[in-house]
Amino acid sequence: MKEVTTGNHAVSYGAMLSRAQVIAAYPITPQTQIVELLSNFCATGKLKAKFLKVESEHSVMAASIGASLAGARAFTATSGQGLALMHEMIHWAANGRLPIVMADVNRSMAPGWSIWTDQNDSLSQRDTGWIQLYCESSQEVTDSIIQGFKIAEKVYLPVMVILDAFVLSHTSEVIDLPDIKLVDKYLPPFKARDMMDMKNPRAFGGLVTPDFNFELKYKIQEAMNQTIPVAKWADREFKRILGRSYGIIEAYKCEKADTILVTSGTITSTSRYVINQLHAQGKKNVGILKIRMFRPFPAKEVVAVLSKAKKVAVIDRNIGYGVGGIFCQEVKAAFGNEKKHPEFFNFITGIGGRDVTPKDIQGIIDYTETHKKPKEDIIWVGLRK
Amino acid sequence: MIEIRFHGRGGQGAVVASEILANAFFFEDNSVQTFPEFGVERRGAPVAAYLRIDKSQVLVRCKIYEPDHIIVLDPTLLNAVDVTVGLKPGGWILVNSNHKPDELGFPSKFRVATIDATSLAIKYHLGPRTSPIVNTAILGAFSNISQFMPIKVSMKSICGAIKKKVPIQRENNIKAAKEAYNMVIIDKELCKAK
The missing domain is CATH 3.40.50.970 (Thiamin diphosphate (ThDP)-binding fold, Pyr/PP domains)
Structure with a gap:
C-alpha cells in the first residue's frame, strides 16, 4: 500500500x-x-x-x-x-x-x-x-x-x-x-x-x-x-x-565512468539527480558508488567497482579529526594491497546539517575532473572561510 | 518538477498545509516530497514548509531555494520576510489577504492571487477567532489557480487529503476549502500576460 x-x-x-x-x-x-x-x-x-x-x-x-x-x-x-x-x-x-x-x-x-x-x-x-x-x-x-x-x-x-x-x-x-x-x-x-x-x-x-x-x-x-x-x-x-533490492553497495551508472563519486545516506539521492541530468545531456563518464553497508566494510566489492575508474571522489558527511573523511579512509584502505588504484579525492561537506545541494555535487564533479590530483588532503565543500 | 514554498507563522498550519497538498497531489499519481524548515518552531514566529511534485520519483534532497510558486498563510508576513526570495519569474503568489492582488504591490513578473482565508476560517470556526487555522481554506484557493499550472490538483483530491490529514472538524474544513475555491481573486490580466 x-x-x-x-x-x-x-x-x-x-x-x-x-x-x-x-x-x-x-x-x-x-x-x-x-x-x-x-x-x-x-x-x-x-x-x-x-x-x-x-x-x-x-x-x-x-x-x-x-x-x-x-x-x-x-x-x-x-x-x-x-x-x-x-x-x-x-x-x-x-x-x-x-x-x-x-x-x-x-x-x-x-x-x-x-x-x-x-x-x-x-x-x-x-x-x-x-x-x-x-x-x-x-x-x-x-x-x-x-x-x-x-x-x-x-x-x-x-x-x-x-x-x-x-x-x-x-x-x-x-x-x-x-x-x-x-x-x-x-x-x-x-x-x-x-x-x-x-x-x-x-x-x-x-x-x-x-x-x-x-x-x-x-x-x-x-x-x-x-x-x-x-x-x-x-x-x-x-x-x-x-520485490525490491538494494545490494550492500550499488554501482549507479558506472558503465562508462572514469570518475566515480562515493556516497552514503541522502547525498546519494541528490547525486543521482545530478548524474541523471548529466547522462541525459550525454555526459556519461561520471557514476556513483553508493555504500549502503559500512560495517562490515565490503572492501572487495568496493575495489571491484572503483578499480575501473581513474578518479574517485569520496563525499564524507563526517570527519575523523586528524585524518579526514571516514568513508574515504576506509575506501583507501580497501586498496591497500592492490597494485593499482585510482586517484582519491576526499570531499567533506554537510557537517552539522549544512544543506548539500545539486550545485555542491556538481562542484565536486567539476573539481575532480579539472584536477589531476587533489590540491589538499581534504577538499571542503560549502565551508565559509 | 514543481517546487512550492509555504510561508506561515508557527501554529497556523503551514506544515500541515504542505502535507495536505502533498497528499492531494499523491492521490493524482504524482511523486511528492514535503518537509518543514528543519529545526525548531515557535508559535507566531515565521515558519516555512516546502513541497516538491513530479511525475517521476523526486530524488533531490535539499531545501528549495528557487520555488516555482509560493503560498503565504499570513498577510503580516509580507512586511516581515521577503517571501518572494528566489521565486521564479512567472511564479504564482497565493496570499491570505482581504486585498485584491494588484493592491499588494508585487513586481509584475509574478502572478498574484488572494483569498480571504482568515474570514473563512472564522466563519467555519476553524481554530480560535484570535488565531484561526487558515490552511485548508488557502488550499481550496490553490486548487483553483492550479488550473494555470503544468501540474493541476482537483478539489476532490484536496478534500480527500483534508479528510486524511485533518484530525478534527473535517466537514467544516472541507466547506472552507470549497468556498475558497470559488472566492479566490485572480489577477486575470496578469494571468493572460504570461
Whole structure:
C-alpha cells in the first residue's frame, strides 16, 4: 500500500511489520516521532509488543539486551547524544551476540549543540561489532529494518539502520508499505539459538579469562565475514518475496565512468539527480558508488567497482579529526594491497546539517575532473572561510 | 518538477498545509516530497514548509531555494520576510489577504492571487477567532489557480487529503476549502500576460 510518510515513520512501520516484540525507548530529537508512532501501535494493538519507557538511552540498550537474551525480537531507535550515552551497552549488545535492530537518526555531536545531521554519531560506533546500513530514502529505511532483522538473526550481530536527521527523518515522501503477510513469509518468528531458560538457569556476561576471550572476539570477526554473503542473500530473498533490492553497495551508472563519486545516506539521492541530468545531456563518464553497508566494510566489492575508474571522489558527511573523511579512509584502505588504484579525492561537506545541494555535487564533479590530483588532503565543500 | 514554498507563522498550519497538498497531489499519481524548515518552531514566529511534485520519483534532497510558486498563510508576513526570495519569474503568489492582488504591490513578473482565508476560517470556526487555522481554506484557493499550472490538483483530491490529514472538524474544513475555491481573486490580466 502506497502512503506519504516521513523517514521517521518509515522506521516505525519497519519495526511494526517486522513484528518486534520488545521496544525500549527514550525520546530524543530528531528520533522522537519513531517511538511516538511505535507507542501508538502498541497502545492500539497494531503491534503486539511490550513498550518500555526507560530513564535513559543507556537503559534503553540494557533493556533491549535483556529482551533479546530472553529470546524476544528487540527494536529501538536513538540519535546523536543518545547513541553516545548508549556506547557501553552498544559494545555489550554486539559482544553478547544479540540480534537487536536499532535505527539511528544521524545527529551532529555537541557542542555546538545541534539537532541537525551528520554521520559522526554512528561512525563513532563503527568498531563496536554492529552491522551498519546507511539509507537514502524512506522506502529503503522501512525495507532495511526488515532486512536488518533477517541479517541479525542469521549472524547473531546487532544491526544499526541509519538515516539523516530532517533530510530524511522529517521529510514526507511516497513509500510502498509492504504487505505484512509477505513480510511474515520473509521474516519468520525469531527463534533464539541460546536464550534464558528458567528451567536451566545460567549467568550471562560473566568474567572471561584471557584463555577464552580472544576466541570470543575472533568469532565476532568471523560473523562479520559471514555477514557480507548473508546480507546479499537477505537482499536477494527480499527481492524475491517483496520485490525490491538494494545490494550492500550499488554501482549507479558506472558503465562508462572514469570518475566515480562515493556516497552514503541522502547525498546519494541528490547525486543521482545530478548524474541523471548529466547522462541525459550525454555526459556519461561520471557514476556513483553508493555504500549502503559500512560495517562490515565490503572492501572487495568496493575495489571491484572503483578499480575501473581513474578518479574517485569520496563525499564524507563526517570527519575523523586528524585524518579526514571516514568513508574515504576506509575506501583507501580497501586498496591497500592492490597494485593499482585510482586517484582519491576526499570531499567533506554537510557537517552539522549544512544543506548539500545539486550545485555542491556538481562542484565536486567539476573539481575532480579539472584536477589531476587533489590540491589538499581534504577538499571542503560549502565551508565559509 | 514543481517546487512550492509555504510561508506561515508557527501554529497556523503551514506544515500541515504542505502535507495536505502533498497528499492531494499523491492521490493524482504524482511523486511528492514535503518537509518543514528543519529545526525548531515557535508559535507566531515565521515558519516555512516546502513541497516538491513530479511525475517521476523526486530524488533531490535539499531545501528549495528557487520555488516555482509560493503560498503565504499570513498577510503580516509580507512586511516581515521577503517571501518572494528566489521565486521564479512567472511564479504564482497565493496570499491570505482581504486585498485584491494588484493592491499588494508585487513586481509584475509574478502572478498574484488572494483569498480571504482568515474570514473563512472564522466563519467555519476553524481554530480560535484570535488565531484561526487558515490552511485548508488557502488550499481550496490553490486548487483553483492550479488550473494555470503544468501540474493541476482537483478539489476532490484536496478534500480527500483534508479528510486524511485533518484530525478534527473535517466537514467544516472541507466547506472552507470549497468556498475558497470559488472566492479566490485572480489577477486575470496578469494571468493572460504570461
